[in-house]
Amino acid sequence: MTQIAENTPAPALNITTDGGGHFDLSAHKGKKAVVYFYPKADTPGCTTEGLDFTALADQFAEANTVVIGISRDKVTKLDRFKSKHDLKIVLGSDEDGVVTEAWGVWILKKLYGREYMGIERATFLIDTNGQIARIWHNVKVKGHADEVLQAAQAL
Template sequence: MTQLTENAVAPALVLATDGEGRFDLAAFMGRKVVVYFYPKADTPGCTTEGQDFSTLIDQFEAADTAVIGISRDTVKKLDRFKSKHDLKVILGSDEDGTVTEAWGVWIQKKLYGREYMGIERATFLIDREGRIARVWHNVKVKGHAQEVLEVAKEL
């Protein structure tokens, strides 16, 4: 599995989203896009991250930047998650794992000595030409959305 690096062309990204929508990264050419991957809907860190990006969504929009959060949850679960926490970001469902694998965020993890495969909490900022401008791996949620916003404003 290859890790995506800055200046690389962002891989194709077409997903079903909450609200029976569809997200196609190619349709956002000419705009900046934040693509953040999170392990599981409705867990504490993932909820906080979604809320933090949602709180700043107007500022992201003002910076001509779209925001999508991606997990392997079903669209139905994403709909409940978004509604329960009043999230304002697009939520994409990668149920079959093709996107998380293509983006290099489906990784081996350890918890209490047990190894398993899961999503790395990672964020990619895509520039107007469809290239990866910035990558954050092993994201710590506190303050992350604000940091991404500051970088997006400068781009």
């Protein structure tokens, strides 16, 4: 598994997004970026996280920061998720798992004694030079988007 560290270059990120779009991190040089990974669209924690980042979307924009949420869901599911909850952030589809593995968030998880592979809820803050400024692992959703915004504003 890839282990990513702070103060190192962010891995490449080139991904299909909701609405048939495309997101290439290298195209956003000169801006900060929040790349957050979540397990599954339209589940309670992931919905709350999306809504929290959406509520702060204007403040992230004012802080010269783009936000993208990434899961392994199909684009069609992301489109429904975004529409249903009126999300104002970009959602990336990593159906083939290349991005989640490159960013080190495809991990062994345990639930009720069962082991399975899944996405670690994690967030990466990338500075204007494409370096990882901050990493949050095993994110607890409550208050997380606010904490990331404060870090982006301080960067």
